[in-house]
Amino acid sequence: MTAVQSPFAIGCGDFRVNYTQDMAIYKNVRVRRRVIFLVILFFLFPILAPEYYVSLATMAGIASIGAIGLNILTGFTGQISLGVGAFLGVGGYASALLTTRLGIPFWFALPLSGIFTAGIGALFGIPSLRLKGLYLAMATLAAQVIIYFLFNHWDALTGGTGGLVVQRPSLAGFSLDSEMSYYYLMLVILILTALFTLNLFRSRVGRALVAVRDRDLAAEVMGIDLFKYKIIAFAVSSFFIGVSGSLMGHYTLVITPENYGTQISIEYLAMILIGGLGSVMGSIYGAAFITLLPVVLRELMTAVREVFPNLESIFIGIKEIIFGGIIIIFLIYESEGLAKMWRNLKDYIKLWPFSY
Amino acid sequence: MLQVIRNSLYFGGVAALSDVSFSVERGEIFALIGPNGAGKTSMLNCISGLYHLSAGRIVFDGKDITRLPAYKRAELGIARAFQNIELFKHMTVLENLMLGRHVRMKSGVLAGGIYWGKAQKEEVEHRYAVEEIIDFLEIEHVRNMPVGTLAYGLQKRVEVGRALALEPKLLLLDEPMAGMNSEEKEDMARFILDIHEERETTIVLIEHDMGVVMELSQHVAVLDFGMLIGFGTPEEIQANPKVIQAYLGEESLLEVQG
Structure with a gap:
């Protein structure tokens, strides 16, 4: 006679019988099913949602790719960078120049602009051997300022303040003009980026990078060439930031310097701080949060316009204050960010109603 | 010597x-x-x-x-254990020991990021060596704990283990x-x-x-x-x-x- 199983019971015991299983990203079958289900939902999203929401999701997704890139460097390897804005720009301009001047198809220009940005990132990563913490932040800020200056003033190459105009890519004669098609492009690249990063940090090089963050002295004694691995971190990080910049450029169709200023660098730092340092999913939560925050605030203002007609004009000015306030609240109350809050919530639900 | x-x-x-x-x-x-x-x-x-x-x-x-x-x-x-514990305290015991095998492993950024075939095989192979050390030092029960949360005596042991992992x-x-x-x-x-x-x-x-x-x-x-x-x-x-x-x-x- 077979035992009757309660439909509410969760299968007891989570057995892993070999190391391959134990080293999987999602070790549990149920969790893996849930992740696949979520991914399917994201693929269905643009079919079900209005176009405006699809475009917001695309923006958030592209920012997520850049945020994952920054998190590789700052969250996982512990090297603060204030140069994200400029590196996004390097990716954007590289991709624009490759497609318009050299006539290279977007599909090659996208990875090439990533590789080019990786090279520039590695170059500006060289001071990281000698500089730590705030001093390194200053060095990367210098990179930001220098590159930003070039965007503005190297007219022959970058078109100066007017910028460059690019086109949407096309695939097999079908142009990705629609919101939906570009969303899918973003989604595929975001998933690849996330998978790559998750894999990286469960294997040899990723472990070495985390070791450099946690205790560089011990890392060196265990055989890690600090210089080499810091440069690797800068290069891999800049690769994804470059890809993100290229994707963003071909989405908004113009590439102008004002999209790549210092405030963008700060915004990306805020993304990974709020999302969670050293967490791939956290980067995505944080990017979505920062991208959607102004939209939500604006919607709120329009909603209450009838009741408080003056509120809107006041609030537009203090948007930045709310932004800063939220960052401070996160730093004080949950320094590990949204990723940690989500974990806590899951733990709470798992144990509910017997939380002790 | x-x-x-x-x-x-x-x-x-x-x-x-x-x-x-x-x-x-x-x-x-x-x-x-x-x-x-x-x-x-x-x-x-x-x-x-x-x-x-x-x-x-x-x-x-x-x-x-x-x-x-x-x-x-x-x-x-040449491997070394420090006087004041110098472990990677946000990494688990396993990860610390796997890091100890860094110089015995080969896979690079691309292989690691793709994690297919060779890199995965290498990780599993070296996991066996690490598990042997975990058995030897009797730290099986903490292998998945971040080392920062362990008691002092255990941390000392993990530190010796990490050095041993280097063979x-x-x-x-x-x-x-x-x-x-x-x-x-x-x-x-x-x-x-x-x-x-x-x-x-x-x-x-x-x-x-x-x-x-x-x-x-x-x-x-x-x-x-x-x-x-x-x-x-x-x-x-x-x-x-x-x-x-x-x-x-x-x-x-x-x-x-x-």
């Missing part, structure tokens, strides 16, 4: 080591002792490459390593038993002997507990104020008047002789 030849190390005008020479034979347990501030840890730092000598040479396995950076010495098979020819242990109770000390002494016998590893050990030193080691070097004041078997060291003077003071020497 290891020759330390006329090593001197200066910090500004202060001599941390002056003209220290000794040699460690293959397959022995070698103890480095001396009062606080004698330069023992500085000596280990010079051997593992964290400090670079002001004068002198270090020869390991017939190869001059004086100018090699620390990570290259690890590749040659070192020469293992440098800086006060592996500091701050432990006698039971933990016994465990650690047993581990050190087992490492020495089963893995045929040469061990250089800094330790304050004279009982432990005399029991475990085949040769002892004594440092005082950066100078080598004694070198020999434990019996010779116990009878060395300079050592007694450094440890117990002038008067007790007279008593011993008197």
Whole structure:
């Protein structure tokens, strides 16, 4: 006679019988099913949602790719960078120049602009051997300022303040003009980026990078060439930031310097701080949060316009204050960010109603 | 195995080591002792490459390593456990030990990021080696815990484990038993002997507990104020008047002789 199983019971015991299983990203079958289900939902999203929401999701997704890139460097390897804005720009301009001047198809220009940005990132990563913490932040800020200056003033190459105009890519004669098609492009690249990063940090090089963050002295004694691995971190990080910049450029169709200023660098730092340092999913939560925050605030203002007609004009000015306030609240109350809050919530639900 | 030849190390005008020479034979347990501030840890730092000598040479396995950076010495098979625990405290015990195998593994950024075929096979292969060390050090129950959350004694053990994971020819242990109770000390002494016998590893050990030193080691070097004041078997060291003077003071020497 077979035992009757309660439909509410969760299968007891989570057995892993070999190391391959134990080293999987999602070790549990149920969790893996849930992740696949979520991914399917994201693929269905643009079919079900209005176009405006699809475009917001695309923006958030592209920012997520850049945020994952920054998190590789700052969250996982512990090297603060204030140069994200400029590196996004390097990716954007590289991709624009490759497609318009050299006539290279977007599909090659996208990875090439990533590789080019990786090279520039590695170059500006060289001071990281000698500089730590705030001093390194200053060095990367210098990179930001220098590159930003070039965007503005190297007219022959970058078109100066007017910028460059690019086109949407096309695939097999079908142009990705629609919101939906570009969303899918973003989604595929975001998933690849996330998978790559998750894999990286469960294997040899990723472990070495985390070791450099946690205790560089011990890392060196265990055989890690600090210089080499810091440069690797800068290069891999800049690769994804470059890809993100290229994707963003071909989405908004113009590439102008004002999209790549210092405030963008700060915004990306805020993304990974709020999302969670050293967490791939956290980067995505944080990017979505920062991208959607102004939209939500604006919607709120329009909603209450009838009741408080003056509120809107006041609030537009203090948007930045709310932004800063939220960052401070996160730093004080949950320094590990949204990723940690989500974990806590899951733990709470798992144990509910017997939380002790 | 290891020759330390006329090593001197200066910090500004202060001599941390002056003209220290000794040699460690293959397959022995070698103890480095001396009062606080004698330069023992500085000596280990010079051997593992964290400090670079002001004068002198270090020869390991017939190869001059004086100018090699620390990570290259690890590749040659010199591993080190620190006095003040220097673990990667946000990583789990497993990850710390896997990191110890860094120089024995090969996969690069691309292979790791794609994690298909070779990189995965390599990870699994090395996991076996790491699990063996986990068994050996009896830390199975904490293998998935971040090391920052472990008790002090366990952290010390994980630190030795991480060094062992490198499969070192020469293992440098800086006060592996500091701050432990006698039971933990016994465990650690047993581990050190087992490492020495089963893995045929040469061990250089800094330790304050004279009982432990005399029991475990085949040769002892004594440092005082950066100078080598004694070198020999434990019996010779116990009878060395300079050592007694450094440890117990002038008067007790007279008593011993008197």
